[in-house]
Amino acid sequence: MDQLCKECKIKIFGRVDKKFCSDQCRTTWNNRLNSDSTKFMRNINNILRKNRRILAGLNPSGKTKVTKTKLLDEGFKFSYFTNEYITKSKNVYRFCYDQGYIALDKNLYTLVVRQEYVE
Numbered sequence: 001m002d003q004l005c006k007e008c009k010i011k012i013f014g015r016v017d018k019k020f021c022s023d024q025c026r027t028t029w030n031n032r033l034n035s036d037s038t039k040f041m042r043n044i045n046n047i048l049r050k051n052r053r054i055l056a057g058l059n060p061s062g063k064t065k066v067t068k069t070k071l072l073d074e075g076f077k078f079s080y081f082t083n084e085y086i087t088k089s090k091n092v093y094r095f096c097y098d099q100g101y102i103a104l105d106k107n108l109y110t111l112v113v114r115q116e117y118v119e
């Protein structure tokens with residue numbers, strides 16, 4: 001089967017394991033991979049994954065209460081979440097992927113796991 005250059009999608013001739021038609025295409029592709037926007041997205045993805053890991057680690061049973069202080073100590077970043085779920089009674093759950101939380105008061109949160117609140 002003919003290989004296509006990962007950058008410009010033209011057919012590559014020569015070795016079967018070649019991924020680029022030219023050094024120029026290889027450089028262009030690698031530069032884009034390491035561009036600032038890619039790094040920015042990677043950093044945010046890492047923060048979200050870390051948030052999820054913290055929530056999951058503190059919530060092995062699927063539902064528990066935890067203090068804000070504890071979350072901050074673990075390095076949890078409250079400004080980063082993947083989605084919100086607002087109940088009919090206007091309670092706001094915030095999720096990092098499947099792991100979520102809701103504030104009970106200024107310093108206490110209930111941690112939940114997503115499937116309980118999927119519509």
Ligand SMILES: [Zn+2]
Pocket residue numbers: 005006007008009010020021022025
């Ligand atoms: Zn190419």
